[in-house]
Amino acid sequence: MTAGIGHNGGPSVASTSWRTHCWRRARADLLPVLPVEVVRTRVRRAQSLGLDYRTYAGVRATTGRDLVAFLFSSNALGVFRDGQPLDRGRAEKLDILPLDRHLGVGPGLDARALGQRIEAVSARPLPVFGSQWAAMRNEAKAWLHAQGLPGNAVLMIGETDHERELMAAGGLAGFITGTHYFTGENHAV
Template sequence: MSGIGHNGGPGNGDGFLRHCWRMARRELIGGGGTLPIEVVRARVARAKALGLDYKTYAGVRATTGRDLVAFLYSSNALGVFRPGQVIADAPLLRLQASAAQPHLGLSGRALPGLLDQIAAKSELALPRFGTNWGEMRDDLKAWLMAQGLPGDAVLMIGETDHERELMTAGGLAGFISGQSFLGAGAGR
């Protein structure tokens, strides 16, 4: 038995109780069921705190079954391509206003100061274009483990198709372009 706050969920095993939980969840999410208004209000507030529109947040949440806790920003999404370049004020304020834990994914060379600029918890050298799928997966999974993050609770903010592929290989929650999240012209 679990502690205070646990709802007695399906537990382990494949018994009848687990079957009932699966059916109830399926009916609530996909079977035309509606979420209680309190849950919808809480999720709208969470989406706003993360800086996401509700449709995007709800889609990721429905797909993964988890809340988002961290964003992995690629240097491409931030519009920073050379050492000493800074992020424009408006995108930086939007990034800082998000309740998601920020992490930095470097596409290419090291960019001193960028980690501090976005107050990132960690820095990851993103696998280069042409890296095989298995290596990309292993690199991202190792980074996730080192950060203590479940992949399906991390949203990637990127710009390129390669970064979208990295998101898939690493089992991350989803992908949003930097232009749509931070606005055009993030770097200056």
């Protein structure tokens, strides 16, 4: 079979292995080769934030900037009713977090009271489940503006798909589960 006009005579791109090779090569060519000291600095920064390096580097690569704040959900904190104590391990991890922490609470919880307990800069109810995308976006953008925060520098720590949608609607830097952040466990969904 002869090749048509414009064919360079190279291997068929219909092959999955060839496409995979091309994709990996193009991706490797795009990634900068960072000096060892920069990588070490970023590893230390990730550790100080309580993140694994892969998560931290992924956020940096996606947003192009460092994190300035975390937005925790009450679900991620494991608090589901007013007055419920915060798990000791979670409280200890929050105590050493060097960034500003903000809080979004689920329905029926006193945002101000829980916010005070975790020393949050701001605390507010999360949009209710079933909220329209535009409403969630507008609410998140208004909150970010009121706090003087760039959305792509705020990492959301949540648990639910609804909270993940809020992160995307608000243009936040990323989302990780509270389970992953506080315990290091990573559950595939």
